[in-house]
Amino acid sequence: MEFKRVEGGVCAPKGFMAAGLHCGVRRSQAKKDIALILAEAPCAAAAVYTQNKAFGAPILVTRQNLQNGFARAVVCNSGNANTGNADGVEKALRMCELVGESLKIAKEDVIVASTGVIGQPLPIEPIKEGISALAKALSKDGGADAAEAIMTTDTKKKEIALEFELSGKKCRIAAMAKGSGMIHPNMATMLSFITSDVAISPTLLDRALKSVVADSYNMISIDGDTSTNDMVSIMASGLAGNEKIESENADYAVFAAALKTVAVEISKMIAGDGEGATKLLECAVAGAPSEKTAKLIAKSVICSALFKAAMFGEDANWGRILCAIGYAEAEFDITKIDVNLSSPKGKIEVCKNGFGVDFSEGKAKEVLGEKEIRIGIDLRQGDFGATAWGCDLTYDYVKINGDYRT
Amino acid sequence: MEFKRVEGGVCAPKGFMAAGLHCGVRRSQAKKDIALILAEAPCAAAAVYTQNKAFGAPILVTRQNLQNGFARAVVCNSGNANTGNADGVEKALRMCELVGESLKIAKEDVIVASTGVIGQPLPIEPIKEGISALAKALSKDGGADAAEAIMTTDTKKKEIALEFELSGKKCRIAAMAKGSGMIHPNMATMLSFITSDVAISPTLLDRALKSVVADSYNMISIDGDTSTNDMVSIMASGLAGNEKIESENADYAVFAAALKTVAVEISKMIAGDGEGATKLLECAVAGAPSEKTAKLIAKSVICSALFKAAMFGEDANWGRILCAIGYAEAEFDITKIDVNLSSPKGKIEVCKNGFGVDFSEGKAKEVLGEKEIRIGIDLRQGDFGATAWGCDLTYDYVKINGDYRT
Numbered sequence: 132m133e134f135k136r137v138e139g140g141v142c143a144p145k146g147f148m149a150a151g152l153h154c155g156v157r158r159s160q161a162k163k164d165i166a167l168i169l170a171e172a173p174c175a176a177a178a179v180y181t182q183n184k185a186f187g188a189p190i191l192v193t194r195q196n197l198q199n200g201f202a203r204a205v206v207c208n209s210g211n212a213n214t215g216n217a218d219g220v221e222k223a224l225r226m227c228e229l230v231g232e233s234l235k236i237a238k239e240d241v242i243v244a245s246t247g248v249i250g251q252p253l254p255i256e257p258i259k260e261g262i263s264a265l266a267k268a269l270s271k272d273g274g275a276d277a278a279e280a281i282m283t284t285d286t287k288k289k290e291i292a293l294e295f296e297l298s299g300k301k302c303r304i305a306a307m308a309k310g311s312g313m314i315h316p317n318m319a320t321m322l323s324f325i326t327s328d329v330a331i332s333p334t335l336l337d338r339a340l341k342s343v344v345a346d347s348y349n350m351i352s353i354d355g356d357t358s359t360n361d362m363v364s365i366m367a368s369g370l371a372g373n374e375k376i377e378s379e380n381a382d383y384a385v386f387a388a389a390l391k392t393v394a395v396e397i398s399k400m401i402a403g404d405g406e407g408a409t410k411l412l413e414c415a416v417a418g419a420p421s422e423k424t425a426k427l428i429a430k431s432v433i434c435s436a437l438f439k440a441a442m443f444g445e446d447a448n449w450g451r452i453l454c455a456i457g458y459a460e461a462e463f464d465i466t467k468i469d470v471n472l473s474s475p476k477g478k479i480e481v482c483k484n485g486f487g488v489d490f491s492e493g494k495a496k497e498v499l500g501e502k503e504i505r506i507g508i509d510l511r512q513g514d515f516g517a518t519a520w521g522c523d524l525t526y527d528y529v530k531i532n533g534d535y536r537t
Numbered sequence: 538m539e540f541k542r543v544e545g546g547v548c549a550p551k552g553f554m555a556a557g558l559h560c561g562v563r564r565s566q567a568k569k570d571i572a573l574i575l576a577e578a579p580c581a582a583a584a585v586y587t588q589n590k591a592f593g594a595p596i597l598v599t600r601q602n603l604q605n606g607f608a609r610a611v612v613c614n615s616g617n618a619n620t621g622n623a624d625g626v627e628k629a630l631r632m633c634e635l636v637g638e639s640l641k642i643a644k645e646d647v648i649v650a651s652t653g654v655i656g657q658p659l660p661i662e663p664i665k666e667g668i669s670a671l672a673k674a675l676s677k678d679g680g681a682d683a684a685e686a687i688m689t690t691d692t693k694k695k696e697i698a699l700e701f702e703l704s705g706k707k708c709r710i711a712a713m714a715k716g717s718g719m720i721h722p723n724m725a726t727m728l729s730f731i732t733s734d735v736a737i738s739p740t741l742l743d744r745a746l747k748s749v750v751a752d753s754y755n756m757i758s759i760d761g762d763t764s765t766n767d768m769v770s771i772m773a774s775g776l777a778g779n780e781k782i783e784s785e786n787a788d789y790a791v792f793a794a795a796l797k798t799v800a801v802e803i804s805k806m807i808a809g810d811g812e813g814a815t816k817l818l819e820c821a822v823a824g825a826p827s828e829k830t831a832k833l834i835a836k837s838v839i840c841s842a843l844f845k846a847a848m849f850g851e852d853a854n855w856g857r858i859l860c861a862i863g864y865a866e867a868e869f870d871i872t873k874i875d876v877n878l879s880s881p882k883g884k885i886e887v888c889k890n891g892f893g894v895d896f897s898e899g900k901a902k903e904v905l906g907e908k909e910i911r912i913g914i915d916l917r918q919g920d921f922g923a924t925a926w927g928c929d930l931t932y933d934y935v936k937i938n939g940d941y942r943t
């Protein structure tokens with residue numbers, strides 16, 4: 132299904148305003164560090180969260196606030212994860228209160244998130260001033276500022292908005308995200324906020340989100356580290372005026388497809404902008420005996436430090452792909468596997484029936500010189516497939532993470 | 538239990554000779570690339586192997602040869618893994634044949650191993666000449682040469698030999714290993730060859746090896762990549778003249794303790810000499826509700842790319858330790874956990890009851906400036922413990938692996 136791209140980020144759907152600015156959680160004045168999204172109308176809302184036992188305080192509070200399936204606003208600061216602090220929950224609750232007071236909405240209707248260093252007390256004073264300033268700055272043009280304010284070591288803003296039709300009504304769905312490091316989602320991932328003006332029940336919204344996350348956010352990995360603060364939330368304002376989606380009908384299918392496109396595109400943005408990354412890697416597995424096996428293999432390859440370093444070096448070291456396939460914890464026959472590497476510069480076959488085949492090193496260099504590399508794996512023992520995304524392992528990943536905190 | 542260190546590497550136990558030289562699998566004349574160990578007498582022998590489905594051809598052949606529990610020799614080349622090639626098994630069998638002919642022993646009594654690039658045909662001609670030269674070069678002083686010949690990107694030779702007594706007889710046990718990259722053992726690991734002159738039945742030898750491997754080789758990780766060619770083998774010549782160990786008696790306990798000391802020390806050598814490593818990291822977990830939980834947590838921390846990079850940067854970013862504890866797939870209560878960091882320069886407490894505590898950044902820099910760092914984790918919810926070893930993630934890891942093959 133093809134969807135039309137539109138501008139405006141999370142404010143593209145009807146009923147949303149946003150803002151982002153510098154409040155002082157970060158020292159650098161140049162970096163925006165707090166974002167706010169407000170919906171005019173009550174929104175059906177859902178979220179998926181990190182599976183990390185050391186989850187952040189904002190995760191606890193948001194989970195509680197979304198129990199009734201509705202929300203009105205998102206507040207998110209960068210520069211401090213509000214995690215690993217004894218007063219974390221108190222401060223996350225305080226952030227919701229401050230948003231509630233400033234926007235005249237119930238504090239329970241706020242999705243709260245924090246990202247940055249773990250284990251340093253969150254300074255609440257700048258956040259208080261920030262929320263008050265954000266409330267005044269909210270506008271239909273604020274999507275890009277909000278997307279910028281949630282960035283940590285990201286080098287690019289990550290936002291997308293799509294348009295499609297449901298029961299003759301123009302509908303939109305949009306998302307913003309922060310990614311970069313500590314990225315290896317398990318059920319949920321990093322921070323991503325999705326907005327839509329589609330009318331849909333909280334139950335169906337939740338179902339659509341969970342099904343889509345499994346094939347998008349959960350299929351990327353930067354470094355194998357599952358963050359403490361991962362969250363993907365969605366709010367649907369219903370202002371598009373479509374016939375409300377309350378069952379898995381044709382409209383639900385269209386909406387889920389639009390949501391999947393948004394989720395996959397944002398996931399690729401996150402993978403391609405991994406800490407220190409110079410290349411986006413896409414590993415597409417086909418011919419697997421089950422979807423689970425396909426997913427495990429795709430993620431195993433995308434997570435291999437050795438393979439990622441080889442991609443940085445533009446070295447067609449396919450033995451490392453075979454090695455990563457081989458240690459995936461799944462049941463399959465390794466002797467039937469074909470592997471190829473491709474990019475806009477062409478394709479090279481590197482492995483047939485589990486054994487190496489001759490290829491031109493010159494052609495390989497050319498193919499791997501590109502910014503987006505696709506690893507094609509055909510298990511030739513079934514009809515299931517899966518795709519995972521990641522990035523290369525570079526000097527800059529080490530540099531960024533060798534001295535992040537101090 | 539304390540054991541006396543002795544010289545001589547794998548030739549220290551009675552009945553073993555070894556040699557290592559350059560045969561031409563590698564281009565560089567300066568690098569020895571083939572090793573041979575010969576036992577005078579038939580040895581009880583056992584081995585553990587990689588769990589990787591893409592296992593190398595030598596693994597298949599060695600597994601077959603050790604089925605009867607006896608062996609006489611080890612042959613191992615570096616520079617080529619003899620894996621991912623259609624003629625791999627044929628060539629591994631040929632290596633055994635060549636050793637059998639040169640040494641006048643049965644070809645089925647040979648442990649064969651290869652390490653290096655995956656997926657390039659193994660050149661058999663240089664190996665043929667090499668084995669013939671090795672047979673002539675074998676000596677009681679050849680342990681160091683053999684240990685050198687199996688190195689790949691290792692920067693240090695890895696060997697150890699210990700002495701102890703059983704039923705009034707002097708006994709010895711020794712090991713050599715190669716490590717460096719693609720190291721994240723699962724049941725077995727990298728290549729390590731252990732020799733001993735203890736008299737022990739194959740069954741008890743196998744039992745001792747399996748129990749020790751679980752707490753040593755299987756508790757190290759360089760990069761989370763489980764190699765295709767991992768193997769740890771042991772040969773016991775029985776020439777020490779001790780009363781033959783045929784049950785789990787007191788002598789068995791002493792032997793197993795000596796074996797464990799050898800295995801742990803070799804494992805630490807491998808971890809500290811990981812590709813590009815500047816530091817040995819030791820993660821000791823205590824107070825766990827089960828041994829499995831302790832192991833999972835220790836390995837989770839030692840495998841975290843983010844934490845490893847922080848150690849390279851000498852940054853006490855303990856939030857990453859908490860994060861890695863939190864995503865370990867085990868059941869425990871994260872709110873009780875204490876964490877400290879120590880080295881010969883002292884100790885700092887960084888986390889109490891799952892929350893950060895104030896510490897001196899100056900002191901932290903001093904502690905982390907050392908070459909061996911210990912991460913102490915007390916779960917305070919049980920009596921089980923485990924220790925894992927790893928290394929920091931550095932620019933050189935990326936450099937070495939960005940262009941290994943070409």
